[in-house]
Amino acid sequence: MAMKLSNDIPNIAVGRLPLYLRALTHLKEQDRNIVSSRELGKRLGIGSAQIRKDLCYFGGFGKQGTGYHIDFLIEQLKEVLQVDKEWQVAVIGAGNLGSAISRYEGFVNRGFRISWVFDNQPDCIGQEFGEITVLSMDELEAVLCQNHVQIVMIAVPVDQAQAVADRAVVCGICAIINYAPISLEVPDDIIVEYIDPIVHLQHMAYYLQNEKEVQ
Amino acid sequence: MAMKLSNDIPNIAVGRLPLYLRALTHLKEQDRNIVSSRELGKRLGIGSAQIRKDLCYFGGFGKQGTGYHIDFLIEQLKEVLQVDKEWQVAVIGAGNLGSAISRYEGFVNRGFRISWVFDNQPDCIGQEFGEITVLSMDELEAVLCQNHVQIVMIAVPVDQAQAVADRAVVCGICAIINYAPISLEVPDDIIVEYIDPIVHLQHMAYYLQNEKEVQ
Numbered sequence: 001m002a003m004k005l006s007n008d009i010p011n012i013a014v015g016r017l018p019l020y021l022r023a024l025t026h027l028k029e030q031d032r033n034i035v036s037s038r039e040l041g042k043r044l045g046i047g048s049a050q051i052r053k054d055l056c057y058f059g060g061f062g063k064q065g066t067g068y069h070i071d072f073l074i075e076q077l078k079e080v081l082q083v084d085k086e087w088q089v090a091v092i093g094a095g096n097l098g099s100a101i102s103r104y105e106g107f108v109n110r111g112f113r114i115s116w117v118f119d120n121q122p123d124c125i126g127q128e129f130g131e132i133t134v135l136s137m138d139e140l141e142a143v144l145c146q147n148h149v150q151i152v153m154i155a156v157p158v159d160q161a162q163a164v165a166d167r168a169v170v171c172g173i174c175a176i177i178n179y180a181p182i183s184l185e186v187p188d189d190i191i192v193e194y195i196d197p198i199v200h201l202q203h204m205a206y207y208l209q210n211e212k213e214v215q
Numbered sequence: 216m217a218m219k220l221s222n223d224i225p226n227i228a229v230g231r232l233p234l235y236l237r238a239l240t241h242l243k244e245q246d247r248n249i250v251s252s253r254e255l256g257k258r259l260g261i262g263s264a265q266i267r268k269d270l271c272y273f274g275g276f277g278k279q280g281t282g283y284h285i286d287f288l289i290e291q292l293k294e295v296l297q298v299d300k301e302w303q304v305a306v307i308g309a310g311n312l313g314s315a316i317s318r319y320e321g322f323v324n325r326g327f328r329i330s331w332v333f334d335n336q337p338d339c340i341g342q343e344f345g346e347i348t349v350l351s352m353d354e355l356e357a358v359l360c361q362n363h364v365q366i367v368m369i370a371v372p373v374d375q376a377q378a379v380a381d382r383a384v385v386c387g388i389c390a391i392i393n394y395a396p397i398s399l400e401v402p403d404d405i406i407v408e409y410i411d412p413i414v415h416l417q418h419m420a421y422y423l424q425n426e427k428e429v430q
Contacts, residue, residue: 019418022396033282082420089416097218098314101412103311106373106396110413111420150423151416158321175419179414181237181321183259191422193415197316197392198325200408201304201366202233203391205297207406208365 013054019044020051021077029071036067083111090144092164093155094119094127094134097179101155102129112151116143144171153177154184228269234259235266236292243285251282298326305359306377308370309334309342309349312394316370317344327366331358359386368392369399 023043027035037048037055044051055061055073056074078084089107091098094117102117119125120137127134135143138213143149152168154161154176161180168176175191178184181199184192236257242250252263252270259266270288273295277283293299304322306313309332317332328344334340335352342349350358358364367383369376369391375393383391390406393399396414399407 014421015418018349018411018414021397021417022411022414026397043400074332078419080421081417082397083417087416087420087423096318100311100315106413112413112416151419153412174423177415177419180242183234185237185258191419193419194261195410195412196233196237196366197410198321198327199233200392200410201239201302201327202236202296202298202325203230204366204392204406204408206229206232206295206303208297208302208389 007115009057013057016046016054017077017081018060019046020054021074021081021083024068024070024074024077028074033070034067035070036064040068071103078111081111087112087151088115089113089148090116090118090149090152090168091154091155092118092137092140092168093157093179094121094124094129095155095157096130098153098155099129101153102132110212114153115147116149120144134135140167141171144168144173148172153179155179158182189199218406223276224272227349228272230276231261231265231269232292232296234261234294235253235269236289236298239285239289239292242404243289249282249287250285252277296326300326301333301365302327302366303330303362304328305331305364305383306368306370307333307352307355307383308394309336309339309344310370310372313368313370314344316368316394317347329368330362332363333358355382356386359383363387365389368394370394373397377412427429 020040023040024035035120038049038208038213041048055108061073061076089112090208092111093104094102098117098119107113114132117129117134118134118140119134124134125136150173152173154164156164158180161182165176165184165186169186169190176184176186176194177195179195181196186192235255238255239250252266256263276288276291279355300314304327304371306317306329309317313334314330316354317329329347332344332347332349333352333355334349338428339349340351365388365390369379371379373395376393376397377399380399384401385404389403392410393401394410396411401407
């Protein structure tokens with residue numbers, strides 16, 4: 001059984017585990033059995049010492065010189081990250097983005113299932129995204145509470161995001177992925193992660209500028 | 216004019232500038248003129264000392280006790296990040312996700328314009344996403360090279376992502392946003408940023424687990 005040695009594990013180390021898991025799963029699909037921290041690091045652009053250190057927080061999972069058994073490490077990381085089961089996720093907003101998220105097949109086998117999608121537009125409600133039917137926002141509280149939903153993904157227009165988050169928080173959710181380009185104000189015990197492609201683009205643009213000046 | 220005092224500015228500090236810019240733009244839309252580092256920090260969940268330190272790398276932009284002039288700081292940050300102009304971006308992949316990205320109106324006024332979208336599916340090619348027509352992948356090299364495109368966003372299935380990245384790199388692009396859940400192998404001088412919601416979900420799930428154990 002995977003160990004959690006301490007609650008003081010740096011958040012940034014925890015954040016790298018999904019990258020390791022993704023790369024290991026990719027290697028497994030290529031019928032590989034063993035991988036060294038060096039090869040894993042090369043694939044991910046992360047130093048091999050960093051990888052060994054991160055994995056040590058959780059018990060190590062490998063012996064020096066032999067590499068990691070891919071199947072075993074996948075299983076252990078899934079257990080540590082608690083994605084050896086399936087979390088049911090609600091998506092709020094069924095526009096272009098909410099639709100794309102809900103139809104995305106990549107959640108399967110990675111620990112999550114989009115189980116509900118909500119929207120407030122009459123022409124959206126009742127639409128079918130694969131196996132899911134878009135529900136009215138009027139049903140949000142009932143569905144979230146009755147199903148003890150812990151994770152929501154917010155994909156509504158920016159001016160509605162805070163109000164939607166407030167409604168979800170009241171229903172006892174613990175974690176939000178927010179696609180709306182705004183920082184949400186939520187209680188301290190709610191985890192929020194942001195996905196805003198323009199933040200990434202602007203970050204990269206800084207370096208493009210520098211490169212141009214050098215030329 | 217905004218200063219770039221050094222090339223040794225930590226990448227993580229550069230990465231926070233887009234968050235400051237986004238929050239400042241939001242304040243401006245609320246007709247605010249002045250903001251303190253404390254208020255900005257509270258909105259972003261970042262310490263005020265951290266914000267002052269980050270901005271100091273680029274010249275400071277404020278005087279102690281008076282707060283930051285929002286209009287001025289927005290202008291300076293846009294200049295530092297080189298988003299006071301408009302970068303033309305190509306999206307590769309016109310499925311659900313590529314379509315959602317291409318139709319997203321949030322790029323306007325943040326320094327980027329989606330100018331081209333490519334796909335290899337005959338039923339996709341020729342579709343219109345707002346003002347953009349989906350082009351054939353056969354045209355990728357010609358369009359990227361002739362227009363000196365520097366930034367591409369990859370939204371193709373995972374098994375095609377590396378090949379698509381290779382083709383874009385040959386055309387001289389400098390930066391990639393990769394939505395496919397795979398780490399790309401590209402030359403060291405190419406900047407790659409990843410957007411994979413499941414990495415965020417798995418990261419959060421770790422803490423949900425811990426919370427449950429505590430209860």
